[in-house]
Amino acid sequence: MVVALSYVIAIILTIALAILLYPISAFFWLLGLLGKIADKLFVFTNGAIKSLWRDIRNGDQNTVNQWVCSCGSTNSGEFCSECGKPHVAEKTPEISGDKE
Ligand SMILES: [Zn+2]
Incomplete structure (x- = not known):
């Protein structure tokens, strides 16, 4: 009886965790993923802008x-x-x- 009750409690706890914590953890995982994407996007954009400005500056001086x-x-x-x-x-x- 006690074993069966503990099973029931375990199952209820598992369901509660699945319902409550999975969306929260998924949300934070998604947030981290978005942060990584934003980081990469920022680095890429920064590099692109820097090379663009370098091209503009060099283009005026020499290579034209x-x-x-x-x-x-x-x-x-x-x-x-x-x-x-x-x-x-x-x-x-x-x-x-x-x-x-
Ligand atoms: Zn010559």
Whole structure:
């Protein structure tokens, strides 16, 4: 009789725990999961913004108009700083041999 009663109490307690504590624990688990997602999202967004600003800053200074002259020097202006040739889009093979 006592054993049966303890069984009943155990079953009632288990049901009560399942009904009361599972949703609460699930809620906090979900909260932790959301926190992890928010952390990752924050880190990702932070990195994206940082790289975006770095691109904007670097783009203004260097990489926009850089070109390599046929003499081998890298320039950012309209004319080569080494030999004075104007900036042409691509190397043109016809000019190199014929004149001079
Ligand atoms: Zn040059």
